[in-house]
Amino acid sequence: MQSDCKLPFPVVPTGRYRRGLLDAPDAFCVEGRPDYVMGRLDAHGLTATVPARTHPHRLYIESEHIWLYCHAIDALGAALLDSTGTMPFVIFMRTMARHQHLRLTPSGLYRGDNKIHGKTEEGIFKALGMPVIPPTDRNVKGKWHKWELWKKPEYAQLRRSIRSGASRRKQN
Secondary structure: OOOOOOOOOOEEEOHHHHOOOOOOOOEEEEEOOHHHHHHHHHHOOOOOEOOOOOOOOEEEEOOOOEEEEEEOHHHHHHHHHHHHOOHHHHHHHHHHHHHOOOEEEOOEEEEOOEEEEOOOHHHHHHHOOOOOOOHHHOOOOOHHHHOHHHHOHHHHHHHHHHHHHHHHHHHO
16 A cells, blocks of 8 residues: 555444454455445545456556445444455355354344344354454464364364365466
8 A cells, every 4th residue: 555545534443454464454344335435535536446247346546556345334343254365264264154044144143033243343253252353463374273162073174175275266
């Protein structure tokens, strides 16, 4: 991120910066719908694009090399969890939710169509019965994959499915 870049609304740094891998943020969570955020950016001379239809809540400001993840105020925790990554960690968290018949998305943790949590990361970890894993431990070689409960025999099938999914993606 350019040190002189000023965004016209409050933001929360996320991504690799939050995991301790960059000196400056490259991604932020921001409250609001993408069309509202784009309007605010345009009014301040910044142009953002939606690079993929599959992720309409993500905006990219090419001139500043910054990603913005747009979310509702009650989804900050879920948005941070999703946008901080890494992808193997996000897959791990979603798999843990699925194992408990829940669904974890960037907008919250759901049981069916009912949102049961999303406001804080800590609340999502608690709802999943997990210890809070700090962002710096979410890197690919982070401590999350050594979590003791994860090593229990009942999670063996989940571990195999995550590993086989990761190896299939590498082959493609």
